[in-house]
Amino acid sequence: MNSDILDFQIFLAPDQKKEAFSIIGSNQNEICIVYSTEATQKDDLAFLEKILGAVKLSFDNDVVRLEVHQNENISFSKLKQSYSINKCIVFGISPQKLGLNFDCPKYQFIPFNGIQYLYSDSLEMIAQDKELKAALWAALKTMFL
Numbered sequence: 001m002n003s004d005i006l007d008f009q010i011f012l013a014p015d016q017k018k019e020a021f022s023i024i025g026s027n028q029n030e031i032c033i034v035y036s037t038e039a040t041q042k043d044d045l046a047f048l049e050k051i052l053g054a055v056k057l058s059f060d061n062d063v064v065r066l067e068v069h070q071n072e073n074i075s076f077s078k079l080k081q082s083y084s085i086n087k088c089i090v091f092g093i094s095p096q097k098l099g100l101n102f103d104c105p106k107y108q109f110i111p112f113n114g115i116q117y118l119y120s121d122s123l124e125m126i127a128q129d130k131e132l133k134a135a136l137w138a139a140l141k142t143m144f145l
Contacts, residue, residue, distance in 0.1 A: 030086040032079070044123040044127065048123055056145075
């Protein structure tokens with residue numbers, strides 16, 4: 001929604017209903033990884049595990065992973081009530097789909113409400129494109145190394 005009065009976009013938050021998150025991992029380092037369920041292909045998950053390993057994070061222990069279905073909107077604020085999260089890396093999902101009211105350039109960190117967000121293309125796209133891999137790696141090195 002745009003208005004002549006406002007100099008920024010306003011996005012509608014998802015309905016406030018009971019969230020049924022598809023969460024995996026124990027979140028020891030308070031890092032949330034968000035990706036679409038289309039990324040649950042074995043190749044994509046193996047690629048994600050390789051990405052996390054490159055920055056010395058364990059796929060099962062250090063992070064909490066959130067799978068988002070294509071037609072599903074999530075209230076990230078509800079997720080944050082259940083899990084302590086300091087960093088969030090999002091693959092191929094818009095902030096608005098997570099109920100976050102900001103636009104975020106890809107491969108750049110955005111601090112918002114006590115969390116550092118990093119938005120990127122989908123795991124499938126990154127796996128197939130050397131430039132996207134390089135952009136993701138540069139951002140992750142800044143964040144973790």
